[in-house]
Amino acid sequence: MRIKNQIVVCVLGAMALIGLVGAVAVIAQARLSEAQALTEATNVSRQFAQTIAFDSPDEPVSLFNRPAALREFVERHHERTNRDFIIVDRKQIILADSSDEDRVVGEPFVEDSNDEVAQTMDDGVPRHFREANSDADLRHELVAVPIESPPGTIAGAVLLEYAPVLAAIRQQANLMLWIVGLSAAAAMLIAGGLLVLLLRGFNAGLAGLTAGMKALAEGQTGTRIREDLSNEFGQLARGFNAMAAQLEVSRAELLVQKSYTEDIVHAAAEGIAVIGADGRIISINPAAATMLGRRADRIVGQDWRSVIAIRHAKGDEAARAVSVVELALTTARQHQAEVRLTRPDATSLPVIASCAPLSRADGGIVVTFSDISELRRAEGLINERADELAVLNDELRQKSETSTRLVKFGELLQACVTFPEAFSVIGSAMADFVGGLGGTVHLTSASRNLVDEMAYWGPVRSSVAQFAPEDCWALRRGQEHVSGPGSLSPRCAHITENGNRGYVCMPLAAQGETLGILHLCEPDAAEKPQWLDDRRQILRGVVDTLALALANLRLRETLRQQSIRDPNTGLFNRRYLEETSTRELRRVERSRQPLALIMLDVDHFKQFNDTFGHEAGDLVLKQVAAVLLDHARDADVVSRYGGEEFALVMPGASVQEGAERAEALRAAIKQLHLAHRGRTLGTITVSLGVAAYPDHGTNWSELCNSADHALYQAKEEGRDRVVVVRGTQADRPPMHIVPG
Numbered sequence: 001m002r003i004k005n006q007i008v009v010c011v012l013g014a015m016a017l018i019g020l021v022g023a024v025a026v027i028a029q030a031r032l033s034e035a036q037a038l039t040e041a042t043n044v045s046r047q048f049a050q051t052i053a054f055d056s057p058d059e060p061v062s063l064f065n066r067p068a069a070l071r072e073f074v075e076r077h078h079e080r081t082n083r084d085f086i087i088v089d090r091k092q093i094i095l096a097d098s099s100d101e102d103r104v105v106g107e108p109f110v111e112d113s114n115d116e117v118a119q120t121m122d123d124g125v126p127r128h129f130r131e132a133n134s135d136a137d138l139r140h141e142l143v144a145v146p147i148e149s150p151p152g153t154i155a156g157a158v159l160l161e162y163a164p165v166l167a168a169i170r171q172q173a174n175l176m177l178w179i180v181g182l183s184a185a186a187a188m189l190i191a192g193g194l195l196v197l198l199l200r201g202f203n204a205g206l207a208g209l210t211a212g213m214k215a216l217a218e219g220q221t222g223t224r225i226r227e228d229l230s231n232e233f234g235q236l237a238r239g240f241n242a243m244a245a246q247l248e249v250s251r252a253e254l255l256v257q258k259s260y261t262e263d264i265v266h267a268a269a270e271g272i273a274v275i276g277a278d279g280r281i282i283s284i285n286p287a288a289a290t291m292l293g294r295r296a297d298r299i300v301g302q303d304w305r306s307v308i309a310i311r312h313a314k315g316d317e318a319a320r321a322v323s324v325v326e327l328a329l330t331t332a333r334q335h336q337a338e339v340r341l342t343r344p345d346a347t348s349l350p351v352i353a354s355c356a357p358l359s360r361a362d363g364g365i366v367v368t369f370s371d372i373s374e375l376r377r378a379e380g381l382i383n384e385r386a387d388e389l390a391v392l393n394d395e396l397r398q399k400s401e402t403s404t405r406l407v408k409f410g411e412l413l414q415a416c417v418t419f420p421e422a423f424s425v426i427g428s429a430m431a432d433f434v435g436g437l438g439g440t441v442h443l444t445s446a447s448r449n450l451v452d453e454m455a456y457w458g459p460v461r462s463s464v465a466q467f468a469p470e471d472c473w474a475l476r477r478g479q480e481h482v483s484g485p486g487s488l489s490p491r492c493a494h495i496t497e498n499g500n501r502g503y504v505c506m507p508l509a510a511q512g513e514t515l516g517i518l519h520l521c522e523p524d525a526a527e528k529p530q531w532l533d534d535r536r537q538i539l540r541g542v543v544d545t546l547a548l549a550l551a552n553l554r555l556r557e558t559l560r561q562q563s564i565r566d567p568n569t570g571l572f573n574r575r576y577l578e579e580t581s582t583r584e585l586r587r588v589e590r591s592r593q594p595l596a597l598i599m600l601d602v603d604h605f606k607q608f609n610d611t612f613g614h615e616a617g618d619l620v621l622k623q624v625a626a627v628l629l630d631h632a633r634d635a636d637v638v639s640r641y642g643g644e645e646f647a648l649v650m651p652g653a654s655v656q657e658g659a660e661r662a663e664a665l666r667a668a669i670k671q672l673h674l675a676h677r678g679r680t681l682g683t684i685t686v687s688l689g690v691a692a693y694p695d696h697g698t699n700w701s702e703l704c705n706s707a708d709h710a711l712y713q714a715k716e717e718g719r720d721r722v723v724v725v726r727g728t729q730a731d732r733p734p735m736h737i738v739p740g
Helices: 003-053 067-081 116-123 163-193 195-200 202-217 232-267 286-292 324-331 373-415 419-434 473-477 536-564 574-591 605-612 614-630 655-670 700-716
Strands: 085-089 094-097 127-130 141-148 154-161 271-275 281-284 309-311 335-342 348-357 365-371 438-444 451-457 481-483 502-510 513-522 595-602 637-642 645-651 674-676 679-682 686-693 722-724
Touching: 003 067, 003 085, 003 127, 003 141, 003 154, 003 163, 003 232, 067 085, 067 094, 116 127, 116 141, 116 154, 163 232, 202 232, 271 286, 286 365, 324 335, 324 348, 324 365, 348 373, 373 419, 373 536, 419 438, 419 451, 419 536, 451 513, 473 481, 473 502, 473 513, 502 536, 513 536, 574 595, 574 637, 574 645, 574 700, 595 605, 595 614, 595 655, 595 700, 605 614, 605 679, 614 637, 614 645, 614 655, 614 674, 614 679, 645 655, 655 686, 655 722, 686 700, 700 722
Parallel strands: 686 722
Antiparallel strands: 085 094, 085 154, 127 141, 141 154, 271 281, 271 365, 309 335, 335 348, 348 365, 438 451, 438 513, 481 502, 502 513, 595 645, 595 686, 637 645, 674 679
16 A cells, blocks of 8 residues: 555544544543532432431431421522422332422322332432433433431432533533544644645654554553654644543543542442452452451452351351352352351351342452341340240239239138138138248237237148237237348247248238238248248238238127127127027927027116116126126027016026026026125016927017016016916916016
């Protein structure tokens, strides 16, 4: 080929190269502008997210948690910066929107066709996407950044339309693009116009131009060629140098962008490692090096198996299957698994390992490690709390069962009508409440000088059956008293053994009165120092229930005694006599036994009241009652029938035995010598009538009338005598009742 043609071809090639370089510069600048716009939009969105999530001292609740204030803040920010923001919560519900599109606050944001917003809120990684809005004439580019409120917890996301940011950056870069474009165009025009001149100086300038082009092709953007030639090669050299300078600037900008990317990777909280197709680690960030427990400069270049020790997520044993890194390298697909990283110091760290293939021709993968130790620690705390709740629930169930048994115990005690019944219930039920402890219940006597045992249970009886109140420290102090091995408290004097047993006396107090004590004994107190603490709460409930039931029973007994006894003489009253006698008549009828009834009336009792006063009359009645009690058997019923009249019922006694008892009573009363206030009351006599079942009546009314008739007959015959009903009720003539 001729040299001219070669020059033409070379010049045309140079022109084409200049155009190509200019186009590359324009495309590179455009891509750089887009990347820079995306970075700036991401940073602006992050700052905006931090602003609305910030809790200031003046306003402890962030803007994100105040919808009305958030919308007002977004509108004001839009008016000031002309930037369109969309704020969504964790469920992608729109909280605020400053764009002019038909979105409604409160409705979900559904314009991310690939669910980029949800992914950003899940992994905290910003994403950009094009809105999927079929109704809009122009689909906008959006960037999504997570909102952390409180810090560490992703509560929503900020969406920013970064087209205005891109436009601003492109506007700044347009001047440089024009310079590059114009320079390239000028170079090509000059090259075309001076083609002839360049042909003349081709040999002189070809060597320098060839060398410069070679250096530029090798990536040496700082290379310059001579510009002092007066021919076309000099101009070409200057154009070449200008192009090289622009390429150098572009490369510097690319290096800055790469530096930004490296800074982001370096500052990321997640561990990131790049592994080549040959299994060697190409790069690793500080977070990953920290997770592995090694220095980053000693990891790069090493085979990944020698520095990344992956273990099974549930223990320290090695993963039985192929590891997630191995799978990603062999299959060139994404893989994710929960594993444990074992460090050189033998500690391990739970992480989520995510492996994704690189888009490079030679292959390789990028591995991301997400530390989940805090999550596992929180799960452990939750499990511990669940176990504690299970224990508390079991304790609550046991307390509920105990309370139910305690209520039933109280109901049984309240249903008892006598003390023997109550103590029978106590003796059988207490063993269940005290859990194997032996014990007793002691009640203070009515005279307050003795404390008597009323019920006991268990194999050990550690207290005497009867003692004085001062022998018990619990009764002295009016509060619980505990003694035993290792205790400084003195033992009560009523305790019968002084060995290694533990004791507790708990006073039974209710309605302002101390009724007695509950005494418990633990034979193995030396081996069970906490024997009382585990039972103290239930024992207090038992003591309260027991004290209240016994107090009610004592009050009931007192009221019963008041209702059936005469307050002056202490004898049973007429009501009790009629109830008891009817019952006794049925009993002797079944047993075919007799029953004698004596009716007694004090002679001339009205004269005692008129002469000596009512106090003297009451004294006479009390003394007569005392004589009746002295001559009565345990089975007999002595009562004040009314006024100065008394009755004595003798079950099992015949009419003859009744007459003899009546005569003895008459003689004993006549021998009484009473004085009142220094005055002798004189001789006291009584008239008595005797009747018997079944001869003189088959029911109480008939028997009582028969004895009454005999009594009035005794009065008619002169008083101070005993009259026995003669014959049977059927053949006995009616008697005339004469007032005494």
